[in-house]
Amino acid sequence: MNRKYLAAPFSLWMALFTIVPILLVAVYAFTDAGGTFTLENFSKVLDPLYLGVLLRSVGMALLCTLICLVIGYPAAYFLAKKEIDPRGALVLLFILPMWMNFLLRTYAWLALLESNGLITSTLNRLLTLLGAEGEVRLLYSYGAVLMGMVYNYLPFMVLPLYTVLSKIDPRVVEAAQDLGAGRAQVLSRVVLPLSLPGVASGVTMVFMPAVTTFVISRLLGGAQFKLFGDLIEQQFLFTGDWNLGSAMSLIMMALLLLSMGLMKGFGDKEERGQDA
Amino acid sequence: MKRLPVLLASLLALALLLAGCAPAKESITVYNWEDYICPEALDLFTEETGIQVNYVRFTTNEEMYIKLARGGASYDVAFPSDYMIERMITNDMLLPLDHEKLPNFSNTSAWLQDPDYDPGSKYSAPYMWGTVGILYNTKMTGGPIDSWEAMWDEKYQRNVLMMDSVRDSLGVTLCSLGYDLNTRALTELEQARDKLIRQRESGVLLAYGVDEIKDKMANNEAALGLVWSGDAITSIDINPDLAYCVPKEGSNIWADGMVIPKTSKNPDGAIRFIDFMMRPEIAAMNSEYIGYSTPNDAALALLDDDLVSDPTFNPSPEVIARCSFFHDVADVADLYDRIWVEVTAN
Numbered sequence: 001m002n003r004k005y006l007a008a009p010f011s012l013w014m015a016l017f018t019i020v021p022i023l024l025v026a027v028y029a030f031t032d033a034g035g036t037f038t039l040e041n042f043s044k045v046l047d048p049l050y051l052g053v054l055l056r057s058v059g060m061a062l063l064c065t066l067i068c069l070v071i072g073y074p075a076a077y078f079l080a081k082k083e084i085d086p087r088g089a090l091v092l093l094f095i096l097p098m099w100m101n102f103l104l105r106t107y108a109w110l111a112l113l114e115s116n117g118l119i120t121s122t123l124n125r126l127l128t129l130l131g132a133e134g135e136v137r138l139l140y141s142y143g144a145v146l147m148g149m150v151y152n153y154l155p156f157m158v159l160p161l162y163t164v165l166s167k168i169d170p171r172v173v174e175a176a177q178d179l180g181a182g183r184a185q186v187l188s189r190v191v192l193p194l195s196l197p198g199v200a201s202g203v204t205m206v207f208m209p210a211v212t213t214f215v216i217s218r219l220l221g222g223a224q225f226k227l228f229g230d231l232i233e234q235q236f237l238f239t240g241d242w243n244l245g246s247a248m249s250l251i252m253m254a255l256l257l258l259s260m261g262l263m264k265g266f267g268d269k270e271e272r273g274q275d276a
Numbered sequence: 277m278k279r280l281p282v283l284l285a286s287l288l289a290l291a292l293l294l295a296g297c298a299p300a301k302e303s304i305t306v307y308n309w310e311d312y313i314c315p316e317a318l319d320l321f322t323e324e325t326g327i328q329v330n331y332v333r334f335t336t337n338e339e340m341y342i343k344l345a346r347g348g349a350s351y352d353v354a355f356p357s358d359y360m361i362e363r364m365i366t367n368d369m370l371l372p373l374d375h376e377k378l379p380n381f382s383n384t385s386a387w388l389q390d391p392d393y394d395p396g397s398k399y400s401a402p403y404m405w406g407t408v409g410i411l412y413n414t415k416m417t418g419g420p421i422d423s424w425e426a427m428w429d430e431k432y433q434r435n436v437l438m439m440d441s442v443r444d445s446l447g448v449t450l451c452s453l454g455y456d457l458n459t460r461a462l463t464e465l466e467q468a469r470d471k472l473i474r475q476r477e478s479g480v481l482l483a484y485g486v487d488e489i490k491d492k493m494a495n496n497e498a499a500l501g502l503v504w505s506g507d508a509i510t511s512i513d514i515n516p517d518l519a520y521c522v523p524k525e526g527s528n529i530w531a532d533g534m535v536i537p538k539t540s541k542n543p544d545g546a547i548r549f550i551d552f553m554m555r556p557e558i559a560a561m562n563s564e565y566i567g568y569s570t571p572n573d574a575a576l577a578l579l580d581d582d583l584v585s586d587p588t589f590n591p592s593p594e595v596i597a598r599c600s601f602f603h604d605v606a607d608v609a610d611l612y613d614r615i616w617v618e619v620t621a622n
Contacts, residue, residue, distance in 0.1 A: 049617060049621075052621075053617070053621045114497050115497055116495055116496065116497065137434055139483075140434075140483040221483075222483020222484055222485065223440040223483065223485065223620055226617070227621075235613075237338060237339055237342070238338045238613075239610070239612075239613040240338060240341070240609070241610065
């Protein structure tokens with residue numbers, strides 16, 4: 001039975017609140033303040049000044065994604081291996097922070113990382129005990145921004161990995177063991193390849209918000225390490241140059257589409273490999 | 277910073293607006309800064325006039341301007357700052373004020389009755405004013421500060437907070453170089469830009485902030501911070517080690533005014549609101565509540581002597597004389613924008 005009409009509300013929603021706004025962004029990007037066609041906005045973004053910021057944003061996002069993967073994979077593996085009971089509770093612990101708005105959580109880090117804050121002052125007391133000279137300052141650095149990003153986006157990596165890993169049939173692993181594979185071999189030849197679709201979606205889910213980050217860099221970086229997202233916000237809210245802001249957004253969207261395409265190709269290939 | 281609450285508040289206000297549409301009760305929509313009025317003053321206004329007040333908030337002049345300029349919502353009274361009032365007058369967005377309906381305007385201090393951003397107060401009535409200066413921790417500086425150069429002094433490693441706003445941070449840097457803070461001269465702006473970059477590279481700068489500067493200063497997180505005088509009063513209240521100065525090289529002085537946008541649906545209600553806000557006891561109530569200086573001489577007489585004699589709250593005419601208002605530089609906005617990206621994103 002054809003029930004496509006059930007999707008109508010969703011299609012309408014998408015058209016109204018996703019497609020139309022994107023078209024509006026495109027119109028703004030290709031026009032000047034007076035509304036005539038121009039490519040000037042794009043040539044402005046291609047200025048080394050803005051490109052440098054874009055490159056740095058991509059670099060930060062890649063680093064953030066890598067760290068999330070390195071921390072998130074073992075965590076998800078451990079969660080998936082746990083037998084039933086505490087598992088739900090542990091997964092809940094991962095999701096729990098997401099119930100709170102990310103802005104509030106980032107504000108909390110602002111208080112924790114400042115010089116008289118819990119983390120920095122404890123660390124400094126410890127260092128003094130160990131005889132180290134000087135004082136460590138954590139807030140308002142690249143490290144603080146990166147930490148804020150990893151903290152906020154880690155659940156997006158863990159959850160898809162957990163889903164994929166917990167669905168791996170234990171008999172497959174047993175079969176590998178029966179056939180004489182060691183623990184490392186089971187992991188590298190069986191579990192890892194089977195979990196690649198989860199890696200692909202986790203990487204996409206983290207990379208996308210990470211590359212468009214804006215508030216985290218302003219709060220934890222003290223507005224000194226502005227990322228591309230900050231520049232877009234600045235155009236819309238402070239300078240009021242919506243045309244340039246739209247051109248920046250469009251370039252960002254193209255970049256995301258490209259990276260999603262890459263990851264999708266990667267995920268598809270894996271699935272085909274599985275079927276074969 | 278407070279965008280989410282603002283959004284929620286706007287949604288709530290919208291909901292109230294829609295809900296309030298059914299019976300035709302007279303109302304006005306007031307668009308003011310976050311945390312910038314004594315709530316009781318609004319109740320008193322409604323009690324006396326029967327006019328309901330829909331109160332909506334913004335966090336920056338630019339945000340307010342974009343909302344008003346791009347249409348959509350209609351506001352009856354808005355509270356822009358000096359240079360923004362100038363821009364709105366230039367763009368023909370304001371209704372002239374009928375001074376016959378503003379008997380309380382005569383309470384306004386003489387020097388603010390005819391401000392250079394709105395000659396003759398044709399379109400705006402001043403609401404609050406203040407200065408920009410250095411809030412400093414006397415324990416960390418070891419003595420008083422009187423010059424902008426302190427904010428570049430390399431003994432304060434990672435101890436200086438500047439504002440995340442190009443007009444303010446660049447403006448005081450121009451002052452420190454002896455230039456006009458409204459300059460359009462490229463060489464002067466570039467010198468100021470380089471000076472700001474040097475402040476970062478020498479390691480003096482801790483961060484650029486907005487609302488958090490006053491909290492960081494109160495928590496002894498930095499030695500010097502660029503702040504508005506009202507925030508200085510709040511922080512000094514919490515932390516008595518702090519002091520405030522308007523440097524000798526001059527600084528920015530600002531005033532926020534009340535205006536009626538052309539899109540107003542109830543300009544009569546709006547002007548009654550503006551006059552009500554200029555009553556001495558209401559102006560005193562607001563000034564006491566938010567800590568900024570009132571432009572209302574009659575209100576000053578009602579305020580606590582301690583407050584009135586505080587030079588942060590009520591600076592001397594000499595201090596006022598060495599400060600200047602911001603003027604609109606919208607025609608070179610992309611130059612300012614680029615400078616700010618060069619300073620903060622490299």
